[in-house]
Amino acid sequence: xxxxxxxxxxxxxxxxxxxxxxxxxxxxxxxxxxxxxxxxxxxxxxxxxxxxxxxxxxxxxxxxxxxxxxxxxxxxxxxxxxxxxxxxxxxxxxxxxxxxxxxxxxxxxxxxxxxxxxxxxxxxxxxxxxxxxxxxxxxxxxxxxxxxxxxxxxxxxxxxxxxxxxxxxxxxxxxxxxxxxxxxxxxxxxxxxxxxxxxxxxxxxxxxxxxxxxxxxxxxxxxxxxxxxxxxxxxxxxxxxxxxxxxxxxxxxxxxxxxxxxxxxxxxxxxxxxxxxxxxxxxxxxxxxxxxxxxxxxxxxxxxxxxxxxxxxxxxxxxxxxxxxxxxxxx
Amino acid sequence: xxxxxxxxxxxxxxxxxxxxxxxxxxxxxxxxxxxxxxxxxxxxxxxxxxxxxxxxxxxxxxxxxxxxxxxxxxxxxxxxxxxxxxxxxxxxxxxxxxxxxxxxxxxxxxxxxxxxxxxxxxxxxxxxxxxxxxxxxxxxxxxxxxxxxxxxxxxxxxxxxxxxxxxxxxxxxxxxxxxxxxxxxxxxxxxxxxxxxxxxxxxxxxxxxxxxxxxxxxxxxxxxxxxxxxxxxxxxxxxxxxxxxxxxxxxxxxxxxxxxxxxxxxxxxxxxxxxxxxxxxxxxxxxxxxxxxxxxxxxxxxxxxxxxxxxxxxxxxxxxxxxxxxxxxxxxxxxxxxxxxxxxxxxxxxxxxxxxxxxxxxxxxxxxxxxxxxxxxxxxxxxxxxxxxxxxxxxxxxxxxxxxxxxxxxxxxxxxxxxxxxxxxxxxxxxxxxxxxxxxxxxxxxxxxxxxxxxxxxxxxxxxxxxxxxxxxxxxxxxxxxxxxxxxxxxxxxxxxxxxxxxxxxx
Numbered sequence: 001x002x003x004x005x006x007x008x009x010x011x012x013x014x015x016x017x018x019x020x021x022x023x024x025x026x027x028x029x030x031x032x033x034x035x036x037x038x039x040x041x042x043x044x045x046x047x048x049x050x051x052x053x054x055x056x057x058x059x060x061x062x063x064x065x066x067x068x069x070x071x072x073x074x075x076x077x078x079x080x081x082x083x084x085x086x087x088x089x090x091x092x093x094x095x096x097x098x099x100x101x102x103x104x105x106x107x108x109x110x111x112x113x114x115x116x117x118x119x120x121x122x123x124x125x126x127x128x129x130x131x132x133x134x135x136x137x138x139x140x141x142x143x144x145x146x147x148x149x150x151x152x153x154x155x156x157x158x159x160x161x162x163x164x165x166x167x168x169x170x171x172x173x174x175x176x177x178x179x180x181x182x183x184x185x186x187x188x189x190x191x192x193x194x195x196x197x198x199x200x201x202x203x204x205x206x207x208x209x210x211x212x213x214x215x216x217x218x219x220x221x222x223x224x225x226x227x228x229x230x231x232x233x234x235x236x237x238x239x240x241x242x243x244x245x246x247x248x249x250x251x252x253x254x255x256x257x258x259x260x261x262x263x264x265x266x267x268x269x270x271x272x273x274x275x276x277x278x279x280x281x282x283x284x285x286x287x288x289x290x291x292x293x294x295x296x297x298x299x300x301x302x303x304x305x306x307x308x309x310x311x312x313x314x315x316x317x318x319x320x321x322x323x324x325x326x327x328x329x330x331x
Numbered sequence: 332x333x334x335x336x337x338x339x340x341x342x343x344x345x346x347x348x349x350x351x352x353x354x355x356x357x358x359x360x361x362x363x364x365x366x367x368x369x370x371x372x373x374x375x376x377x378x379x380x381x382x383x384x385x386x387x388x389x390x391x392x393x394x395x396x397x398x399x400x401x402x403x404x405x406x407x408x409x410x411x412x413x414x415x416x417x418x419x420x421x422x423x424x425x426x427x428x429x430x431x432x433x434x435x436x437x438x439x440x441x442x443x444x445x446x447x448x449x450x451x452x453x454x455x456x457x458x459x460x461x462x463x464x465x466x467x468x469x470x471x472x473x474x475x476x477x478x479x480x481x482x483x484x485x486x487x488x489x490x491x492x493x494x495x496x497x498x499x500x501x502x503x504x505x506x507x508x509x510x511x512x513x514x515x516x517x518x519x520x521x522x523x524x525x526x527x528x529x530x531x532x533x534x535x536x537x538x539x540x541x542x543x544x545x546x547x548x549x550x551x552x553x554x555x556x557x558x559x560x561x562x563x564x565x566x567x568x569x570x571x572x573x574x575x576x577x578x579x580x581x582x583x584x585x586x587x588x589x590x591x592x593x594x595x596x597x598x599x600x601x602x603x604x605x606x607x608x609x610x611x612x613x614x615x616x617x618x619x620x621x622x623x624x625x626x627x628x629x630x631x632x633x634x635x636x637x638x639x640x641x642x643x644x645x646x647x648x649x650x651x652x653x654x655x656x657x658x659x660x661x662x663x664x665x666x667x668x669x670x671x672x673x674x675x676x677x678x679x680x681x682x683x684x685x686x687x688x689x690x691x692x693x694x695x696x697x698x699x700x701x702x703x704x705x706x707x708x709x710x711x712x713x714x715x716x717x718x719x720x721x722x723x724x725x726x727x728x729x730x731x732x733x734x735x736x737x738x739x740x741x742x743x744x745x746x747x748x749x750x751x752x753x754x755x756x757x758x759x760x761x762x763x764x765x766x767x768x769x770x771x772x773x774x775x776x777x778x779x780x781x782x783x784x785x786x787x788x789x790x791x792x793x794x795x796x797x798x799x800x801x802x803x804x805x806x807x808x809x810x811x812x813x814x815x816x817x818x819x820x821x822x823x824x825x826x827x828x829x830x831x832x833x834x835x836x837x838x
Contacts, residue, residue, distance in 0.1 A: 042498070052501070109734050109787075145785055145825070147703045147732050148523060149363050154734075169514040170523050174497035212783045212795050213807070232781040232827030236771065270789030 054179040054197045056248045062092045066327045067318075068284040068293055073331030076259045076281065080125035082331045083255065083283035093253045093285075096134030098200035102126050102166065103251075105206050105222050106142035106157050108268050109150040115260040116269040117151070118207045120160035122257045122281060126203055127166035138166035139195055142225040176228030179248060186237060187244040191228035196249065204251040204287065208258045208294045210266030210274075214238060216298060217267045218291040219254045220246045220307045239306030243314055246287055246307075254290040256282040258297055288317025289324055296321065336622050340614035343416055351422045358480050361700045361741060362522050371697045375473060375743035377402050377413075380456075380559040381693045384467035385744050387460035388690050395743055403566050410570040411563045414553055415607030420472040421553060424545035425591070431546045437588045441597055444643055446554055446605060449561040451655045456558055458656070468694035468720070470558050478720070479538040481700035482531035482709065489522050526705045534709075534720070549591040553607065564604035574601040574612065576621035586612040586621060675837040676714045677724035677818065679707055680731060680758045681739045681748035685714070691746035694720040698738035698747055704729040706820065707738060722747075724760055726820030726835045731760060733787035733819055761818030761835040763793070763811045767801060769832035776804035782822035782833050783809050792816035809833075 069086035071079040084090050094100055104118035112119055123140065130138045140161045144151040148170045152158040161168040176191035196202065206222030213235055214221055220242045224231060227245065234241050258280040262269040269275065278297055284290040288311040292302035302308045302319040312319040357374065360367035375381055376395030379402050386393045402413055414421050428435075452470060459466055468474050496513045500506060517523050544551035553560050576586070576599040587595040589612050594605035599621070613621050643651070675685065679698055682688050699707040699722050706729035709720040722738070724731060733756065739749040750758060763782075767773040772780065783793040792815035797807050811833075820835045 109732065146787075147363070147735070150703065150732060150735065153364070167514070169510075170517055172493075172497070172513075174493075174501070213778060213780050230827060232779075232825050235779050235781050235784075235827065236777045238778065265789060265791050267784060268787055268789075268791075270787065274789075 052177050054177045054192055054194065056181075057197055057199075057202065057250050059250055060201070060252060062088075062252060062285055064088050064092060064285050067286060067325040068282065068289050069327050069329065070280055070282045070293065071329045071331050072280050074279060075331065076119050076121035076257070077125040078331050079259070079279070079281035080122045080255060080283075081129065082329050083281045084126075084129060084253075086327055086329060087253075087283055087285065090129040090133045093203070094130050094133040094135050094201050098130075098133075098135045099198075100130045100135045100138045100201045100203065101196055101199040102130065102138060102140045102161075102203045102205055103196065103222065103225060104140065104142060104157055104257075105217070105225065106148075106151045106155050107145045107225060109146040109154055110269060111154055112156050113260070113272055113275070114269050115207060115209060115262040115275045116267060117155035117157065118205050119257045119259045120156035122255065122259065123157050123205055124160035124164040124166075126205060126255060127161055127164035130201075130203070131165045135201075139199070140166050140168040141171050141193070141195065143171045143193065143228065143231075144225070171228075173228065181244055181248060185244045187234075187241050187248075190234075192245075192248070193226045193228065196226035201253070202249055202251045203253045203255065204249075205255045205257060207261075208256050208278075208297060209262035209269065210264055210298070212266065214242075214307060215300065215305055216291075216295055218294050218305075218308075219251070219256060219287045220291060220311060223249055223251075239310050242307040243310045243316065246311060246316055247314065251287055252285065254282075254284050254287045256290050256294045258282060258294055261297060263298065286317035288312050288319055289321075292319040292321055293326065336610065336613045339623065340610040343608070343610055346416050347422050347425070350417050351419055354417075354419045355480070358477055358700065359485065361481070361697055363701070363703050363735075363737060365701065365737060365740065370741060371477075371701075372695075372741045372743035373398070374477070375693060375695050375697075378471060378473050378559065379403050380453075380562055381467045381471050381474065381695075381743070383562070384456050384460045385465050385691060385693060387457065388463055388465035389687070393744055403563075406563045406566045407570060409572045409608065410567040410603065411560065411607045413563055414557075414560050415609045418472055418559075420476045420541070420557075421550065421607065423476065424542065424550050424552060427542045427545045428549040428591070435546070437549070439588050439590060439593050439595075442593050442595075442602055442605065444647075446593070447643060447651070448555050449557055450564075451651055452556065453558040453561040454652075455655050463690070464717075465690045465693075467558070468692070470556070471693065472552065472557055472559055474693055474695050475538060475541070478531075478534050478694065478696045481696040482528040483535040483538075485522070485700065486526045486528060489525060490527075492516065492521060493525060524703060524705050526700075526702075528699070528708060530711050531709055550607070554592055554605075560607075567606070568604040570603055571625050572608070572623055573603055574606065574621055574623050576601075577618075579618065579620050581618065583617060586616055589615055676710060676718070677726060677761045677820075677835060677837050679722050679724060679738045679747050680736075680755055680760055680817075681750040682722075683746055683748070688746050689714065689717045689721055691744050692721045693744055693746075695743060696720075697741040697743070698722045701737045701741050703732045703735050703737065706731050724818075724820065724835075726761070726823045727831075728824075730821035730824045731819040733817075733821075757817070759817050759838060761820070761837050762813055763816050763818060763820070763822050763833050763835050765809060765811060765833045766831075769828055769830060770809065771828060771832070772806045772808045773800045773832075774802075776800055776802055776806050778807065779827065780807055780809050781825050781827055785821045785825045787819060787821060788815050788817065790815060793822060 064087040069083045071082040073079050104123045106117050108116040110116035127138045158168050175194045177194050178189055179192040181188040204219045206219045209217050211217040223245045258278045260275050261278050263276055264274040291308050295302045295305050308319050357367050357369050357371050361371040376398040379399035382396050382399035456467055500509050541552050579599055592605050592607050594602045707722040708725040710718050710723040736750050736755045739747045771777040780795050783795050786793045792812050793809045795807050800806050818835045822833045823831050823835055826833050
């Protein structure tokens with residue numbers, strides 16, 4: 001009782017009969033709301049929703065000597081260099097001082113022999129080509145399906161890129177920003193990786209392999225690796241969404257690693273019996289054409305792959321292999 | 332006049348700080364790719380309490396027991412240096428007590444009988460172990476410390492650094508250098524999977540309470556509660572290295588007040604079982620009248636005076652014993668009466684059979700700390716009272732990385748077997764089951780099969796077939812092959828619908 005009386009007499013009185021002038025009240029109000037706004041802003045910052053958005057990458061036309069180059073041979077490094085050279089050389093795509101993103105498939109905890117990830121030698125060759133062309137920075141990353149530490153290490157890509165002088169790093173959830181897709185797109189508002197959009201040159205380096213849903217994983221499917229969010233929800237009407245992402249990123253150069261291709265049980269694979277050595281590297285500035293050509297390696301008609309068909313229809317490229325200027329080389 | 336031995340304390344302080352740092356380094360680096368040069372499991376193999384009690388409860392020889400015996404041998408020669416120099420919980424209590432030293436007067440009385448509590452605790456643990464129930468995990472100081480570190484401190488530090496960088500990187504224009512630093516940190520320091528342990532705060536509470544007690548009374552835990560200290564005390568009673576003191580005419584009692592574990596009596600004699608070899612008493616004795624020596628006089632036996640303070644009468648002893656035994660019998664009845672687990676839970680790959688597993692597991696948290704995907708979580712009551720804080724495969728949160736064998740590599744007692752990669756790939760943890768009323772293709776005809784896409788088994792434990800679904804629409808639908816499914820749970824985690832249309836069930 002005593003305690004209660006003391007409490008009631010001292011504390012409550014002080015709380016509720018606070019002598020406060022109007023000016024004092026206004027100052028207090030201003031201070032409290034300022035604090036509230038500051039906290040909200042800091043909270044928003046901490047949660048990574050600053051309201052920053054991404055716009056589609058601008059197009060940067062590059063004239064190439066042929067539409068598609070395919071090099072066949074034993075050494076992935078030399079194949080890559082030959083194929084890019086046939087298009088007119090890396091300088092057509094990478095200018096001195098450019099920030100370049102090389103986006104391989106590092107999605108799975110698999111070794112190069114299992115052909116679930118891009119061949120590390122192909123990636124390394126592209127990184128060194130970009131360095132030779134005077135790129136300021138060559139960034140390599142993927143948003144993998146398995147644990148990033150294991151996929152980066154076991155794919156061999158981490159080590160290969162470091163040796164070639166590129167930066168390879170893990171993606172962070174807070175660096176995915178809301179992308180502003182054209183109105184009506186199913187992908188509108190989807191988070192994309194900031195570095196993949198904020199670059200001068202984007203080189204897409206997928207591995208060609210089987211996929212249960214889309215039949216094949218090629219360059220357009222590889223762009224799922226720059227998407228964040230719950231990517232499982234991209235698998236409904238996936239072809240349309242992949243075309244939207246491709247149109248957003250507009251890869252300057254597509255190099256498809258078909259050195260080893262995975263014929264069954266993709267996209268994860270794991271059994272080398274499912275892998276066929278094709279010893280081929282395909283390069284093109286046209287992602288649809290590159291995918292169409294790679295589809296034929298599996299004995300499939302390009303039209304039978306949904307996103308290739310849709311990509312051509314949307315004008316991202318051509319799937320007509322008969323009229324395209326395609327050059328093949330043996331290295 | 333005895334020889335001044337002040338350097339002993341300097342040495343102890345240096346070693347204590349270094350070992351504490353080493354300890355933290357080892358637990359921090361308990362993450363992929365395990366580059367620490369000392370296996371974190373080894374820390375617990377040095378611990379005679381967890382190893383001894385576990386071996387007793389399981390009635391088998393654990394390989395780690397050799398190290399535990401080595402600790403006992405060291406204790407026999409040098410006394411409780413494990414407690415005074417190595418134990419991280421001891422060091423932490425010392426640090427905390429030091430922080431509070433300006434406000435706390437160290438006045439010690441004659442050693443009281445509270446110190447016997449820890450022996451009763453030890454006795455109780457040993458009795459229960461003899462009855463087949465291993466409870467050392469609850470009271471072991473290393474486990475208490477490592478658990479709190481791995482479940483609370485490490486995730487918090489990790490999250491804070493990550494968030495701080497996120498804010499800096501998004502709100503400043505130093506993107507390139509900051510991103511470079513961040514990437515370096517990710518490479519060498521941060522855990523990129525951002526571990527979270529949702530129900531683990533109670534573990535921190537235990538540590539905080541313990542440290543709060545150390546604020547009031549130095550080494551509170553070591554004095555009264557630590558069963559490991561009791562075990563080492565039983566050995567150090569006969570330790571070769573012991574404190575001797577000359578007759579002290581001033582009887583200033585400085586040494587007694589200095590002693591952090593209250594091991595010095597008013598007559599300057601020492602309780603070897605309590606002494607943790609901190610050497611404060613030799614370093615700060617104004618007269619330089621005490622020293623540690625290997626050739627001291629044999630242990631002076633205190634007169635058997637039942638009225639002497641700090642001695643237990645037979646009646647008191649019996650009452651204590653009855654109390655402790657009664658308590659533990661209650662506990663034993665609850666757990667050993669064969670109460671089946673509430674429901675079977677998913678266990679880490681290579682875990683022993685359930686009943687054996689919960690006895691062998693010392694809840695050190697190493698497996699959960701090292702787990703790449705943060706799928707291993709301390710169980711609450713999922714597997715009954717016996718299974719509290721044992722690792723559980725929380726597939727509702729994450730999945731088990733198919734080719735990862737880290738958890739078995741850091742287990743100190745072999746509760747999780749050290750699997751070779753080829754064994755791990757065939758180890759079944761559970762079985763994925765599809766709920767056709769939730770699954771998109773089955774229930775709505777929409778394309779999906781994300782589960783099949785992620786299935787890591789090389790020939791796909793989830794098979795896809797184009798066939799009519801529930802509505803009769805022809806669509807590619809998934810089906811689990813129970814022969815191939817290992818229950819890793821990646822299908823459950825990646826399933827785009829909520830609640831999940833595919834879930835891993837215990838076998």
